[in-house]
Amino acid sequence: MQHSEQAPSPLALLETMMLIRAYEEALVGIAAGGNAPGTCTSVGQEAAAAGVVRALTPRDRILTNHRSAGHLLARGADPGRMIAEVLGKRTGYCKGKSGSLHISAAELGAVLTSTIVGGELSLAPGVALARTMTPGDDGIVATFFGDGAACEGVFHESLNLAVVWKLPILYVCENNEWQAFVHRRETMPMVHVRDWAAAHGLVAETVDGNDAEAVHAAAARLAARIRATGEPAFLETLTYRTRGHYEPDDQFYVDPAELAAWQARDPIELLANRLRADGRLDDARLAQIRARVAAVIDEAVAFANASPYPETAELFTDVYA
Amino acid sequence: MPVITVNDAISQAIAEEMRRDPSVLMFGEGVATKRRELVAEFGAARVRNTPLAEGIIAGTAVGAAASGLRPIVDLLFAPFLCFAMDEIVNSAGKLRYMSGGQFKFPMVVLAMSGAGWTVGAQHNHNVEAWFVHSPGLKVVMPSSAADFKGLLKAAIRDDNPVLFFMDLALGYQSGEVPAGEHLVPLGRAATLREGRDVTLVSYAKTVHYCVAAAETLAGQGISAEVIDLRSLKPLDEAAILASARRTGRVVVVHEASRLCGVGAEVAALVAEHAFDALQAPVRRLTGPDTPAPSSWPLEQAFVPQADAIVAAARELVGARAYA
Known part of the structure; x- marks a missing residue:
């Protein structure tokens, strides 16, 4: 695993985001060919995933949702096993029984992925409770969800219990402005979910969710605070879902001007330009990273395509322990 | 004990x-x-x-x-x-x-x-x-x-x-309750009373009504077996089928309403796997498809009682209405 408690280099953040982008673009291509159902991408939201996950330690747990690719890849997941899972192959992280929407990888501390919007919020307190009852365990639990999940009742139940029971949870709301096919402005009286979190008594911050370095700094600061106090905290990354709810989706319902404005603030471009401006990145280095990432994804797709489907008998396994 | x-x-x-x-x-x-x-x-x-x-x-x-x-x-x-x-x-x-x-x-x-x-x-x-x-x-x-x-x-x-x-x-x-360590495995039904003529399958409070009904039936010369399912999942299919084969008649009793209830599963199980042993159709006695009422007499009427179980069992064994 690549992550550590030391700040990752900006180049590492950049490469992580580029890997996530390349992975999801590969899935978009596969879905366009009609070969993979139900893929939900997080294109445009890579900074939130890379910045937060790279601020965690290997002892921490993450709970994610149907837009999980960024969180899993930033955590060090094997893109080959992920694509194999999406394609329903035996070599996938969940033996092909999850598909793209609910990939868990317990070996990476990515547990109990739920695609029920808000599901991860209902499960995180229990994972955190177990950690508080394990002597010597200072791991925290980071749970990722969107502004849509914040409109579920269990969001409020989860935050309230975490405060009352002092559970070490970093709530990460990726406010991407879209709740499936409905814009956030139609469903919430305010712009920021942070206000709801603050009302529940959490330390709650917003951050530019397209600035990977800013996200990382905020997440690292809040994670340290959670570790020190044992109390939950809330981080809202302000970002935008630049592709549709799932693939394929022609986004007829999206305001083109709003989409263009966010695309102009693409998190990968933003960081690359900053690094280029202060001399930490040049075209040759960028091309090198791009080629490396492309090779990883090519190899992953080939692995997944070459992998076998599960035996039919697998239908009946893993129902009960 | x-x-x-x-x-x-x-x-x-x-x-x-x-x-x-x-x-x-x-x-x-x-x-x-x-x-x-x-x-x-x-x-x-x-x-x-x-x-x-x-x-x-x-x-x-x-x-x-x-x-x-x-x-x-x-x-x-x-x-x-x-x-x-x-x-x-x-x-x-x-x-x-x-x-x-x-x-x-x-x-x-x-x-x-x-x-x-x-x-x-x-x-x-x-x-x-x-x-x-x-x-x-x-x-x-x-x-x-x-x-x-x-x-x-x-x-x-x-x-x-x-x-x-x-x-x-x-x-x-x-x-x-047995003193000391007492474990009952999940998925195992209990035969509370053995009988030859009819099987009464139930769980929870209506088990007690089945036992009372079986005593009444015994006084009328009808030997009823009473099975307490205890676990509904896993369901002890072997125990249900063995008893159905023994008696050839089954009454399923529960308080939950009938449609798609546990009784439907028991009836279907017996029909699929013990049809040849049946001497009468499987009967279900259940709560009605209504919300549970509060008023005491209505609430009691909601639940299948012992006299209804006796009547159903007598009907299956072909006994005349008890005068």
Whole structure:
């Protein structure tokens, strides 16, 4: 695993985001060919995933949702096993029984992925409770969800219990402005979910969710605070879902001007330009990273395509322990 | 053998398992308030009150179970489970399978239901069949103090999510409970009375009505076998079929309503696998397809009573109406 408690280099953040982008673009291509159902991408939201996950330690747990690719890849997941899972192959992280929407990888501390919007919020307190009852365990639990999940009742139940029971949870709301096919402005009286979190008594911050370095700094600061106090905290990354709810989706319902404005603030471009401006990145280095990432994804797709489907008998396994 | 109430049997089971295994903990609305003896013995970290929020109570149990603990949660009245369906059905029941076996969920959900307290339909609704229909769960609904204790201890030790339904009318009923360690395996029915002419299959409070009916029938020369299912999932299909083959006649009795209830499953099972042994159609005696009423006479009328069971059994064996 690549992550550590030391700040990752900006180049590492950049490469992580580029890997996530390349992975999801590969899935978009596969879905366009009609070969993979139900893929939900997080294109445009890579900074939130890379910045937060790279601020965690290997002892921490993450709970994610149907837009999980960024969180899993930033955590060090094997893109080959992920694509194999999406394609329903035996070599996938969940033996092909999850598909793209609910990939868990317990070996990476990515547990109990739920695609029920808000599901991860209902499960995180229990994972955190177990950690508080394990002597010597200072791991925290980071749970990722969107502004849509914040409109579920269990969001409020989860935050309230975490405060009352002092559970070490970093709530990460990726406010991407879209709740499936409905814009956030139609469903919430305010712009920021942070206000709801603050009302529940959490330390709650917003951050530019397209600035990977800013996200990382905020997440690292809040994670340290959670570790020190044992109390939950809330981080809202302000970002935008630049592709549709799932693939394929022609986004007829999206305001083109709003989409263009966010695309102009693409998190990968933003960081690359900053690094280029202060001399930490040049075209040759960028091309090198791009080629490396492309090779990883090519190899992953080939692995997944070459992998076998599960035996039919697998239908009946893993129902009960 | 010591005689204790069902409520005491439940308390003994919880305390014994918490003593035996430090990963067992219990929480829910009022748990720490009402179970002070558990707080005193095991501490506030393992016996907790919660907000009145069933979704997060159940979800927290699921997350804790997947992380090495063995939670018992008390969701009070069965209709309140409606607020916890995502956590129980979509998470506890499915995430082991969906993750390719990466997690297990050793947890017990307690809930009360049934006629007897005139609490009305939002506190009394026998919803056990909903969970039988959901994959990955186990469902238990005992009728005696001994089974309450033995099945609850087994449920706590089970590595899977168990819905443990408690019939409201039984809490203060007493029964003999074996002293010392007493475990009853999940998925095993009990034959409470052997008979030749007709099988009465039931669970929870109507088991007692079946036993009373069997005594009445014995006085009329009809020998009735009484099977207490105890576990609804796994269902002891072998015990049901063996008895159906022995007697050739089956009456299924439960308080939950008929449509798609456990009785439908028992009837279908017998029709599929013991049709050749049947001498009469399988009969179901169940609650009606109405919300449970509060008024005492209406609430009693909701539940199949012993006289109705006697009449159904007599009809199946071809006896004349009892004059």
